[in-house]
Amino acid sequence: MELKYLVLVMILLYVLPELFRRKPKKYEYPTIPEPVPNKTQQNVLKAEPLPAVKKQSASAPKISMPPEVHIPSVATEASPWQGQLTPANIQAGYIFAEILQPPRAYRPFRQRAFLPPNHKE
Secondary structure (H helix, E strand, O other): OHHHHHHHHHHHHHHHHHHHOOOOOOOOOOOOOOOOOOHHHHHHHHOOOOOOOOOOOOOOOOOOOOOOOOOOOOOOOOOOOOOOOOHHHHHHHHHHHHHHOOOHHHOOOOOOOOOOOOOOO
């Protein structure tokens, strides 16, 4: 008799909510309207085609090169580290790096490199 009640409770708690649950709607993508061309695009579309380009003869090329452009040289800026890397500053930086890193418990322990079996420590 108790088994019947257990099965009935399971049906009430697990099966019925699944049967009455709403099904999600299938997603429908929105329609994207065609872009409206602006005036400049309309003018480009209505422009007449370019005339055909005639090939130049091989004896007289009429192509001219553009004038040479002079770019002034730019002086390189001095490095901000120039004269700042002294042994005392390097030592202080190493000490601060050790202080500011995460605690040893949070850093993984590095395993030693593989040593041959006949190696004695």
